[in-house]
Amino acid sequence: MNPEGEAGMPLxxxxxxxxxxxxxxxxxxxxxSITTGGGRGPRHxxxxxxxxxxxxxxxxxxxxxxxxxxxxSR
Numbered sequence: 001m002n003p004e005g006e007a008g009m010p011l012x013x014x015x016x017x018x019x020x021x022x023x024x025x026x027x028x029x030x031x032x033s034i035t036t037g038g039g040r041g042p043r044h045x046x047x048x049x050x051x052x053x054x055x056x057x058x059x060x061x062x063x064x065x066x067x068x069x070x071x072x073s074r
Contacts, residue, residue, distance in 0.1 A: 033047040042056040
């Protein structure tokens with residue numbers, strides 16, 4: 001602990017498993033997600049919390065782009 005009584009960096013849990021070629025199961029402390037694609041095309045992720053993400057690596061100085069949409073509550 002530091003002099004202010006706060007702990008250092010919090011511990012995190014994250015694990016990723018390759019299920020099939022191009023499909024990964026990602027698990028963390030609060031949720032899990034399935035990621036498909038990658039390689040030379042877009043990557044799609046669907047989370048147990050309802051979040052859907054599409055991302056893609058772009059050539060040159062653009063790096064990568066990501067779009068997100070979440071499930072609306074009723």
